Amino acid sequence: xxxxxxxxxxxxxxxxxxEMARAFRTVLQSIISPVISTSxxxxxxxxxxxxxxxxxxxxxYGAFIVPGLMMLSLLTQSISNASFxxxxxxxxxxxxxxxSAPVSYLEIIIAYVGGAATKSVMLGLIILATAALFVPLRIxxxxxxxxxxxxxxxxxxxFGFIIGIWAKTFEQLQLVPLLIVTPLTFLGGSFYxxxxxxxxxxxxxxxxxxxYLISGFRWSFYGKADVSVGVSLGMTVMFLAICIAIVAWIFxxxxxxxx
Amino acid sequence: xxxxxxxxxxxxxxxxxxxxxxxxxxxxxxxxxxxxxxxNGAGKTTLISIVCGIVNRSSGTVTVDGHDIGRDYRAAxxxxxxxxxxxxIDAFETVWATVNYSRGLFGKxxxxxxxxxxxxxxxxxxxxxSKAITLSGGMKRRLMIAKALSxxxxxxFLDEPTxxxxxxxxxxxxxxxxxxxxxxxxxxxxxxxxxxxxxxADRVGVINKGEIILVEGKAELMRKLGRKQMNxxxxxxxxxxxxxxxxxxLELSDDGNQLTYTYDNQSDRPGVASLIRDLEAAGxxxxxxxxxxxxxxxxFVNLLRQEP
Numbered sequence: 001x002x003x004x005x006x007x008x009x010x011x012x013x014x015x016x017x018x019e020m021a022r023a024f025r026t027v028l029q030s031i032i033s034p035v036i037s038t039s040x041x042x043x044x045x046x047x048x049x050x051x052x053x054x055x056x057x058x059x060x061y062g063a064f065i066v067p068g069l070m071m072l073s074l075l076t077q078s079i080s081n082a083s084f085x086x087x088x089x090x091x092x093x094x095x096x097x098x099x100s101a102p103v104s105y106l107e108i109i110i111a112y113v114g115g116a117a118t119k120s121v122m123l124g125l126i127i128l129a130t131a132a133l134f135v136p137l138r139i140x141x142x143x144x145x146x147x148x149x150x151x152x153x154x155x156x157x158x159f160g161f162i163i164g165i166w167a168k169t170f171e172q173l174q175l176v177p178l179l180i181v182t183p184l185t186f187l188g189g190s191f192y193x194x195x196x197x198x199x200x201x202x203x204x205x206x207x208x209x210x211x212y213l214i215s216g217f218r219w220s221f222y223g224k225a226d227v228s229v230g231v232s233l234g235m236t237v238m239f240l241a242i243c244i245a246i247v248a249w250i251f252x253x254x255x256x257x258x259x
Numbered sequence: 260x261x262x263x264x265x266x267x268x269x270x271x272x273x274x275x276x277x278x279x280x281x282x283x284x285x286x287x288x289x290x291x292x293x294x295x296x297x298x299n300g301a302g303k304t305t306l307i308s309i310v311c312g313i314v315n316r317s318s319g320t321v322t323v324d325g326h327d328i329g330r331d332y333r334a335a336x337x338x339x340x341x342x343x344x345x346x347x348i349d350a351f352e353t354v355w356a357t358v359n360y361s362r363g364l365f366g367k368x369x370x371x372x373x374x375x376x377x378x379x380x381x382x383x384x385x386x387x388x389s390k391a392i393t394l395s396g397g398m399k400r401r402l403m404i405a406k407a408l409s410x411x412x413x414x415x416f417l418d419e420p421t422x423x424x425x426x427x428x429x430x431x432x433x434x435x436x437x438x439x440x441x442x443x444x445x446x447x448x449x450x451x452x453x454x455x456x457x458x459x460a461d462r463v464g465v466i467n468k469g470e471i472i473l474v475e476g477k478a479e480l481m482r483k484l485g486r487k488q489m490n491x492x493x494x495x496x497x498x499x500x501x502x503x504x505x506x507x508x509l510e511l512s513d514d515g516n517q518l519t520y521t522y523d524n525q526s527d528r529p530g531v532a533s534l535i536r537d538l539e540a541a542g543x544x545x546x547x548x549x550x551x552x553x554x555x556x557x558x559f560v561n562l563l564r565q566e567p
Binding site: 008010011013014015017018021022025088089092093094096097098099100101102103104254258 | 312313314332334335336337339341343345348349350351352356360362366367368406
């Protein structure tokens with residue numbers, strides 16, 4: 001292998017830095033607004049409604065919803081960060097530079113998805129810190145908490161990247177997060193245990209992939225889960241594998257990038 | 260091997276079935292300025308985009324300094340700088356950030372001195388902390404060039420570089436192109452402003468409807484396909500070309516004051532001397548005379564006209 005064929009780490013770093021710079025440039029949108037919306041959830045669900053629910057599975061309701069809230073933001077922000085990051089250059093045309101640069105598809109993915117996932121993880125931790133101001137928290141399995149956090153951020157950043165490449169309009173860019181991801185997250189047990197649902201709905205809910213993410217993530221906090229942790233992990237990894245397969249196909253065919 | 264870019268048998272058919280390129284074969288010599296001429300939609304941008312890796316070719320091979328653009332894309336692309344036609348920049352980045360980004364993207368180690376030099380050469384240094392969105396159109400064009408030069412390319416593509424550009428920038432740009440050429444950079448520019456090719460290029464290629472219809476040295480092209488015209492300003496207007504001169508291809512202006520003789524300057528017997536003798540014999544007197552070569556533009560228009 002000659003030197004020229006070596007990985008272009010400088011390109012990964014260049015893209016990653018631009019992505020991170022954008023987050024800090026738009027601090028209000030990327031960091032402050034999720035903090036505000038999380039606080040609102042705590043006021044509405046945690047205090048107003050939560051005061052009547054008291055506890056689920058032996059966990060105070062306010063604390064119970066923290067992992068779900070983190071997942072809610074993690075999912076939507078990972079998708080919107082990554083999809084916007086690749087859609088925007090496509091939209092304004094500046095993607096020509098990326099396509100004409102000596103970078104491999106893998107490097108492009110690592111840089112963009114890495115940037116989006118980093119921002120999401122940071123956001124998740126900020127929400128966690130915000131939540132700690134409202135409710136007493138405990139994290140029984142910190143390693144798994146971080147593992148789920150990172151795995152989910154990467155998976156959904158990858159998913160967002162796919163949406164960003166697929167989307168031809170800003171409307172399409174918003175469509176999947178709005179019509180699919182948000183409902184799935186709300187119905188995925190962010191605010192309740194799926195054991196609380198009546199029979200048939202409990203079964204239907206098991207087809208919702210987000211259930212596994214939230215359940216596994218909540219287990220890492222409180223040691224209680226709706227479905228077994230192994231299944232949660234397996235489902236997350238499976239979704240990651242599906243995203244990787246789609247991305248591999250996109251890059252093999254040049255789909256909507258190089259026509 | 261003297262050619263730096265070698266394009267052979269390249270075709271491009273878009274998904275819509277549109278054949279943008281039909282069998283392109285073209286070699287670009289190392290260190291030359293090559294002008295690719297053609298009307299809008301001829302396939303100029305498609306061809307450039309294929310060489311630069313932005314568009315996938317349907318068939319054929321392209322090598323850049325011996326590196327195949329498919330198999331060995333890293334080596335091939337790292338040699339190329341591209342200034343596209345459209346002004347497409349991330350509007351929220353500063354000039355400094357975006358030019359350094361371009362350098363990094365092409366795998367070059369950071370080099371502040373070099374980037375500073377590029378910005379100074381393009382009169383962008385004072386604007387280095389401005390966001391791209393605040394720049395004027397001309398400044399944005401300079402920025403696009405700075406980005407392309409930031410990674411020290413050996414081949415520079417300029418796609419319609421002077422479309423909608425003011426005189427000052429155009430002159431700066433031409434001066435820059437000459438400087439780059441002195442440094443051994445190969446330059447390929449597409450244009451439909453023929454004066455540009457006429458002023459700058461060593462060689463000219465004409466592309467029309469996805470086919471290269473001609474590649475020639477500019478000087479040879481103008482000599483071969485160029486025609487010469489001699490204009491004679493008459494002392495007294497003529498009503499018609501005198502009978503004794505009808506075997507020359509003469510044209511009389513509407514007011515009868517000017518006689519134009521068109522001839523092939525390659526010919527051994529262009530007939531200029533005999534025409535002047537015959538004019539005298541016919542009693543036609545002239546005050547002044549000038550000759551001119553047809554411009555590249557006229558050659559170009561004639562070429563396209565000959566196309567079916």
